[in-house]
Amino acid sequence: MALCGLDFGTSNSTVGVLRHQQAQMTPLEKHPISGAWETTLPSALFFDFETDDIHFGRDAIRHYSQGEFGRLMRSMKSILGSNQMNEGTQIKATVYSFQQIIGFFMNSLKTRAEAFAEEPLTSVVLGRPVHFNDHHPELDQAAEETLAAIARNIGFTDVSFQFEPIAAAYDYEQQTQSEELALIIDMGGGTSDFTLIKLSPEARKKSDRSNDLLANHGIHIGGTDFDRLLSMATVMPQLGLNMVYRDKPNLAIPRHYFVDLATWHRIHHLYEPKVLRELSDLRRNVVEPERLDRLMQALRQKDGHRLAGEVEAAKIQLSEQDQAQIELSFLDELEETVCSVSQAELVSSIATEVERVFTAVDETLLQAGVNHTEVQTIFTTGGSTALPSVRQLIASRFPAARQVRGDLFNSVGKGLVLEAQRRYG
Ligand SMILES: Nc1ncnc2c1ncn2[C@@H]1O[C@H](COP(=O)(O)OP(=O)(O)OP(=O)(O)O)[C@@H](O)[C@H]1O
Ligand SMILES: [Mg+2]
Structure with a gap:
């Protein structure tokens, strides 16, 4: 076996x-x-x-x-x-x-x-x-x-x-030298998950860890949400998001096309033939039809994942640099289009969701009745823990804790x- x-x-x-x-x-x-x-x-x-x-x-x-x-x-x-x-x-x-x-x-x-x-x-x-x-x-x-x-x-x-996050805790436990109270933060592509647990070299052999496990919690926010929010803030307006009708200047066109295009697991919905027909009708009634042309081009060329990939790559670059370029020329027959994004724009577009993740971290401690100052180690894993704004929030919430950065992608496995x-x- x-x-x-x-x-x-x-x-x-x-x-x-x-x-x-x-x-x-x-x-x-x-x-x-x-x-x-x-x-x-x-x-x-x-x-x-x-x-x-x-x-x-x-x-x-x-x-x-x-x-x-x-x-x-x-x-x-x-x-x-x-x-x-x-x-x-x-x-x-x-x-x-x-x-x-x-x-x-x-x-x-x-x-x-x-x-x-x-x-x-x-x-x-x-x-x-x-x-x-x-x-x-x-x-x-x-x-x-x-x-x-x-x-x-x-x-x-x-x-x-x-x-x-419990699996990630067991991976980290392999390196512990003595007993410690650790908070595991695993922020991946889809969810952010937390475990508050007592770890020690001796405990590794125990089969029942229920006494060591103080709290588990998680929230459905992760890197794919950050991609969506960055895309909605910077790229989608160039494809027609927030555009108004010619005869109703106070009314914006429906958002759902843009939300679907910016959401990894919803992109395939837009490839149903009726969507392009709806957009052709819409195009006749909007103030800047050429922006909608980019959206329609993305759907005709089945470029939804390409666009999401460009946005994700920019997000990752912004972990290390102040500016990134999102190439949009593949959606434009007439001009070279590049969307410039700054780290400040990334931070502000994801701030509310990142704050919700940290509220869930606080709730994890609350479940166990443990203060932030009692946590000795913060072990991080999952690709989204590389975000500078996430690192800053960890440092400010847990100034006294030792921070251990685990393998971003292999710790859970x-x-x-x-x-x-x-x-x-
Ligand atoms: N340097 C980086 N800066 C910011 N985000 C990053 C970085 N590297 C990877 N990511 C993001 O991390 C996410 C993937 O992380 P990971 O592989 O840990 O997730 P996952 O395990 O597949 O998802 P989940 O555990 O939520 O199901 C993606 O959204 C990716 O864009
Ligand atoms: Mg994961």
């Missing part, structure tokens, strides 16, 4: 396995440019309409970026726990459920991990956010059941779950395989 820990992430996925009795992260994909093996597989699929092949990860993004005829899907985890969960999406003549689509992706993860572990994998600890849905426990439960059903369908016989060893080893 071979075991693994699988972190199916909104943006990136990882799989930890035992290889020669040692917990290791699976090298999942060769980077197309550097040629180095990466332990992350971007959570993306590309359905190639010409060959009927399905591509995964960076390879999926590459096929899409090269303009091949097909359909890219990303951020599928955001659909789990949402009310889109029972919808399907049409790929050529077939309507696939999201359960099937996530199944294709997870099966590809499993196959890659089995090749590395050199044996079939039968037992899995799957990571899950503390809440798939912040408000509806029944949707949260359904999301976990769906993920478990997918895992069984692809051949796992033992399936169990661990909260992602490493902790999940440790947990799988404890449960199934």
